[in-house]
Amino acid sequence: MKICIYGAGAIGGYLGAELAQAGYDVTLIARGPHLEAMRRNGLTLLVGGEKRVVKVACTDDPAEAGPQDYVIITLKAHSVSPIVDKILPLLGPDTAVVTAQNGILWWYFHRLEGPWEGRQLENADPGARIWNSLGPQRAIGCVVYPSCEIVEPGVVRHLHGNRFMLGEPDGAKSDRVVALSKALKSVGLKAPVRPRIRDDIWLKLLGNVSFNPVSVLTLATLDKITGDEGTRSVVRDMMVESRAVAAKLGRVLVACAEAEIAEAVRGAGGEAVLTAPDHASGSDRVFEAVSQADPGAAHDVVVNLQGDFPAIEPAVIQAALTPLSADSGADIGTVVNEITGDAELADPNKVKAAVAFAPGARIGRALYFSRLVVPGGEGPHYHHIGIYAYRREALARFVALPKGLLEERESLEQLRALEAGMRIDVALVDSFPMGVDTPADLDRARAILDPGS
Numbered sequence: 343m344k345i346c347i348y349g350a351g352a353i354g355g356y357l358g359a360e361l362a363q364a365g366y367d368v369t370l371i372a373r374g375p376h377l378e379a380m381r382r383n384g385l386t387l388l389v390g391g392e393k394r395v396v397k398v399a400c401t402d403d404p405a406e407a408g409p410q411d412y413v414i415i416t417l418k419a420h421s422v423s424p425i426v427d428k429i430l431p432l433l434g435p436d437t438a439v440v441t442a443q444n445g446i447l448w449w450y451f452h453r454l455e456g457p458w459e460g461r462q463l464e465n466a467d468p469g470a471r472i473w474n475s476l477g478p479q480r481a482i483g484c485v486v487y488p489s490c491e492i493v494e495p496g497v498v499r500h501l502h503g504n505r506f507m508l509g510e511p512d513g514a515k516s517d518r519v520v521a522l523s524k525a526l527k528s529v530g531l532k533a534p535v536r537p538r539i540r541d542d543i544w545l546k547l548l549g550n551v552s553f554n555p556v557s558v559l560t561l562a563t564l565d566k567i568t569g570d571e572g573t574r575s576v577v578r579d580m581m582v583e584s585r586a587v588a589a590k591l592g593r594v595l596v597a598c599a600e601a602e603i604a605e606a607v608r609g610a611g612g613e614a615v616l617t618a619p620d621h622a623s624g625s626d627r628v629f630e631a632v633s634q635a636d637p638g639a640a641h642d643v644v645v646n647l648q649g650d651f652p653a654i655e656p657a658v659i660q661a662a663l664t665p666l667s668a669d670s671g672a673d674i675g676t677v678v679n680e681i682t683g684d685a686e687l688a689d690p691n692k693v694k695a696a697v698a699f700a701p702g703a704r705i706g707r708a709l710y711f712s713r714l715v716v717p718g719g720e721g722p723h724y725h726h727i728g729i730y731a732y733r734r735e736a737l738a739r740f741v742a743l744p745k746g747l748l749e750e751r752e753s754l755e756q757l758r759a760l761e762a763g764m765r766i767d768v769a770l771v772d773s774f775p776m777g778v779d780t781p782a783d784l785d786r787a788r789a790i791l792d793p794g795s
Contacts, residue, residue, distance in 0.1 A: 343525060346371060346410040346432050349417035350380075350400065352490035353442065355498035357414065357506075357531075359387040362398040364529040369407040370400040377402055379496025388493065389500040409434030412522055414484070419443045423468055426475045438518050439476050442484040442506065444550055450540065452478035453512035455593070455640050482519055483509045483539035485546050505532040509539025513640060538642060544588045552580035586660045593641060596649075597631035622745065623755040624648060625730060629741040632734075644737050646730040652787045654729075654775035662731040665705050665767030672767035673736035674759060676708070678724035679774050687715055687723055693754060695726040697768050708766040711754050725774055730756070736764065 343366055347354040350370035362368040372380065380400045387394045401407065413432045415422060429439075441447050448467035451458045462470045488503040506526055510519050519535050526533035536542055556567055556577055567573045596607045599619035607614035615631040628646045645662060647654070658677060665675035678695045681687050690713040699706040710716055711726055732740065746761040759766060778787050
């Protein structure tokens, strides 16, 4: 296996040293004093209290290395376009290009199912130079977690971490990505093959866009940033905003039982899925639509938004996703806002959620939903907004459940989940979206959405 690491600085040097020491045919592309030191003395790796000196081929001329099996790019993302022509001598007919870089990269929309598929990113790849020169079919995504530094030219210190997440743009477990994973694992690195590498890209990006600038501005370490209420709040807001950007890249389907609605949606440029007309709940209908449109489960979270909230703020939809953080344990996310009037509190058409928010918290666990006033006693009450964000596996479990006894008594589908032991977490939002339940509501909605009509 021939592996070229293009941009053998700290991360590239660490990776190259581990592979070369294990006997892989490795070439490092570097420059300046760092290159000269490696040519003269070999690459010194300081790791785990040990000092290793590795003799490895290194050059500033990729043509000397010739075609490779894998070209692992460890340059900063913005540095690739100006030098893309220099990578070409490294490419054979089947060479894979592994992007061990942060950020949303030039191949991001390659084989991404949905309306964005094939879109090219001008900011990441001006003039599509990388896309056209390297070809997106060569790309393998790689999310890098080790921390390393160049102590002096030719000397790399490994600080912590040894995980390199790998994934094909289409999620396939291809021979080439499996072979690379095995190679990295054989030298003691963690290299799982991920079915949704873009999720891993965004997970790391959320930390990059929040912790990194806050750390620079405050000169604080991670433990101090998360331990201070002020900086923690800033980081959270930055993550929520970044996640909102990610959410906008999702696929939007209109699930409907009427051909007339489907035609209207498609005529407006949307994507509609016709479903059976006799579903017991909106979530059952959504599950059928998602199963038709995404049989390979490329999307791991599904948001069920009813069509009677035409003027809902995007922030409210985004808030429904916040309870589904990677370590929350929640199966379903939804939203509530605080009830401020006695009439709303007494209205059985306004569903109440029993939630005990910790002081200052805006996410809590739902204990019950009812058309009656719950809980009793003094304290705030919350109006449930009927938006559900399901983990994909939770949605499949939900629709397979029999209708619950409490669900039938209250006519509330979410009680089916609670009766079955599923966990619903809720986010507190500041406003309740206008619903359309009457002809008068429809007139108001039209006036809001099309003031000139």
